[in-house]
Amino acid sequence: MGSLQLKSIRKxxxxxxxxxGIDLEVKDGEFVIFVGPSGCGKSTLLRVIAGLEDATSxxxxxxGAEVINTPPAKRGIAMVFQSYALYPHLTVKDNMGLGLxxxxxxxxxxxxxxxxxxxMLSLEQYLARRPAELSGGQRQRVAxxxxxxxxxxLFLFDEPLSNLDAAxxxxxxxxxxxxxxxxxxxxxxxxxxxxxxxxxxxxIVVLNAGQIEQVGSPMELYNKxxxxxxxxxxxxxxxxxxxxxxxGDSAAKTIGIRPEHITLARDAGEWKGKVIHVxxxxxxxxxxxxxxxxxxxxxxxxxxxxxxxxxxxxxxxDTSLMHRFGGDDRVLR
Amino acid sequence: xxxxxxxxVRSGFVHLALAGYTAIALFPVLLTILNSxxxxxxxxxxxxxxxxxxSFSLIGYETVLKQGDFVGYFQNSLIVTVVxxxxxxxxxxxxxxxxxxxxxxxxxLMGLYLxxxxxxPIRLGTVAxxxxxxxxxxxxxxxxxxxxxxxxxxxxxxxxxxxxxRTVSDDLKNAGRIDGLSEYAIFFRLxxxxxxxxxxxxxxxxxxxxxxxxxxxxxxxxGEATKTVTLGSQVFIGQxxxxxxxxxxxLSLAIFPVLILYVIFSRQLIRGITAGAVK
Numbered sequence: 001m002g003s004l005q006l007k008s009i010r011k012x013x014x015x016x017x018x019x020x021g022i023d024l025e026v027k028d029g030e031f032v033i034f035v036g037p038s039g040c041g042k043s044t045l046l047r048v049i050a051g052l053e054d055a056t057s058x059x060x061x062x063x064g065a066e067v068i069n070t071p072p073a074k075r076g077i078a079m080v081f082q083s084y085a086l087y088p089h090l091t092v093k094d095n096m097g098l099g100l101x102x103x104x105x106x107x108x109x110x111x112x113x114x115x116x117x118x119x120m121l122s123l124e125q126y127l128a129r130r131p132a133e134l135s136g137g138q139r140q141r142v143a144x145x146x147x148x149x150x151x152x153x154l155f156l157f158d159e160p161l162s163n164l165d166a167a168x169x170x171x172x173x174x175x176x177x178x179x180x181x182x183x184x185x186x187x188x189x190x191x192x193x194x195x196x197x198x199x200x201x202x203x204i205v206v207l208n209a210g211q212i213e214q215v216g217s218p219m220e221l222y223n224k225x226x227x228x229x230x231x232x233x234x235x236x237x238x239x240x241x242x243x244x245x246x247x248g249d250s251a252a253k254t255i256g257i258r259p260e261h262i263t264l265a266r267d268a269g270e271w272k273g274k275v276i277h278v279x280x281x282x283x284x285x286x287x288x289x290x291x292x293x294x295x296x297x298x299x300x301x302x303x304x305x306x307x308x309x310x311x312x313x314x315x316x317x318d319t320s321l322m323h324r325f326g327g328d329d330r331v332l333r
Numbered sequence: 334x335x336x337x338x339x340x341x342v343r344s345g346f347v348h349l350a351l352a353g354y355t356a357i358a359l360f361p362v363l364l365t366i367l368n369s370x371x372x373x374x375x376x377x378x379x380x381x382x383x384x385x386x387x388s389f390s391l392i393g394y395e396t397v398l399k400q401g402d403f404v405g406y407f408q409n410s411l412i413v414t415v416v417x418x419x420x421x422x423x424x425x426x427x428x429x430x431x432x433x434x435x436x437x438x439x440x441x442l443m444g445l446y447l448x449x450x451x452x453x454p455i456r457l458g459t460v461a462x463x464x465x466x467x468x469x470x471x472x473x474x475x476x477x478x479x480x481x482x483x484x485x486x487x488x489x490x491x492x493x494x495x496x497x498x499r500t501v502s503d504d505l506k507n508a509g510r511i512d513g514l515s516e517y518a519i520f521f522r523l524x525x526x527x528x529x530x531x532x533x534x535x536x537x538x539x540x541x542x543x544x545x546x547x548x549x550x551x552x553x554x555x556g557e558a559t560k561t562v563t564l565g566s567q568v569f570i571g572q573x574x575x576x577x578x579x580x581x582x583x584l585s586l587a588i589f590p591v592l593i594l595y596v597i598f599s600r601q602l603i604r605g606i607t608a609g610a611v612k
Binding site for chain 2: 047050051052071072073074077078079081082083084085086087088089098099102103146150158
């Protein structure tokens with residue numbers, strides 16, 4: 001009751017091509033996240049799925065039915081926006097019920113569905129309020145409630161957490177994950193925050209410059225990035241990229257090693273270097289080195305470590321976790 | 334403004350300047366009203382003094398109410414002004430919505446074309462308008478005035494409203510589309526309530542020139558049945574004799590309807606003028 005198929009979706013604004021042929025299949029009940037840097041086309045793709053933008057060419061199928069000429073309201077979707085987009089002149093209850101009312105549902109049914117959704121999101125006591133009388137977190141819950149009430153085939157989320165502060169973001173993230181488990185609905189979620197992507201998704205779609213770079217589960221992307229873009233985008237701090245020539249590997253162009261896969265020692269190791277900056281995060285210590293062989297190197301150590309700027313240290317990578325990329329930036333296996 | 338950031342001396346000067354301006358702006362209005370309650374001799378002997386027991390007279394108002402159909406003139410002015418404002422706001426907002434919301438070929442060009450009306454005074458086309466109205470058989474009807482004033486008010490209305498429409502969040506309109514609202518419902522139920530302050534601003538800017546206009550009523554609708562207040566007052570201004578009591582009384586009476594409309598719009602207006610300046 002909620003599969004989605006995209007076939008060679010293209011979208012151009014004038015001569016500027018934003019989406020350059022997107023093919024994607026989303027199975028029923030999957031939580032799929034589109035992630036990518038600003039301007040990669042992820043929001044445009046979501047709008048094409050919603051029917052708010054027309055694709056220049058290509059096909060969108062929801063549950064096997066072609067919907068490219070169907071208006072948004074008839075596609076069986078619901079969308080949650082970054083700016084909440086609540087109707088300012090309606091109460092929380094009317095905000096949540098408007099979609100059903102427009103479809104001509106009987107009042108009793110609307111009331112029952114609004115009551116159910118509001119109890120799921122613990123919004124019962126706010127039903128009579130206007131959006132202006134709610135906090136940011138509450139507003140976003142109302143926006144999510146408005147989507148639930150419609151019982152859509154597809155939930156679309158457009159950066160729903162970007163306007164919330166850090167603590168609230170974590171809470172709402174948990175709430176969305178819980179909701180996905182209890183509703184078992186298909187959800188498509190757009191974000192530029194890779195932490196959200198890693199924590200929520202069944203499947204991550206990494207987009208860059210209007211193209212899909214890689215599709216896979218969070219751990220697949222982390223462990224087996226298909227190219228340097230995905231390798232650099234997933235994981236924080238960013239993967240270290242080292243010129244393969246400096247390490248004596250003539251077959252590859254670039255060698256990638258994640259900061260957490262390098263160990264540091266004071267007396268001996270593979271690459272000798274000088275500490276240029278240290279960040280103490282409590283659980284982690286991030287050390288930036290300038291080494292003779294590799295240049296700038298980021299190392300992530302677990303726990304607290306006493307390194308000071310200008311210390312001489314030796315870094316040793318875990319060679320089994322190194323990634324080798326060829327001249328076209330694709331991984332060599 | 335917090336007390337910490339503005340010194341009493343500076344705020345004193347600001348208030349002095351504003352009070353001075355208010356006095357200058359109100360002086361003619363006050364003078365008109367004061368003199369409308371005096372007899373003719375008192376108006377000329379001491380135009381600046383308020384009516385005294387001796388000089389107090391309602392002769393002006395009596396003349397106004399007896400001579401000519403002043404109630405009718407008022408009614409005409411009100412009908413023309415209110416109906417014109419209504420059409421200017423309705424069509425202006427619709428055009429502004431189309432210009433700001435939809436991408437279509439010639440959008441910018443159309444916007445510029447509609448804005449040109451701000452720069453070219455409609456009176457330049459008086460002869461053509463008159464010929465058109467004669468051909469259409471609309472001379473001496475209020476419809477003629479309403480059509481002309483609607484055309485006159487639209488350019489500024491579209492210009493101001495389309496700027497405001499651009500500030501209405503796209504997400505909100507898209508949420509409406511997903512909830513199954515038609516484009517008309519989005520326009521009337523989501524967008525219009527949000528730009529109410531701008532609408533009030535446009536209403537006031539449109540209203541005052543229409544109410545005060547003498548030109549088009551004189552040319553297009555000079556008949557007794559369609560006279561507006563400004564035209565009606567001209568009866569008392571003759572080439573050799575001017576009945577000042579009656580003119581001043583007519584003008585004093587003519588102030589009140591606009592004043593009432595202004596009060597209705599003004600609460601919205603202040604928000605409209607300051608919107609964008611502060612968040």
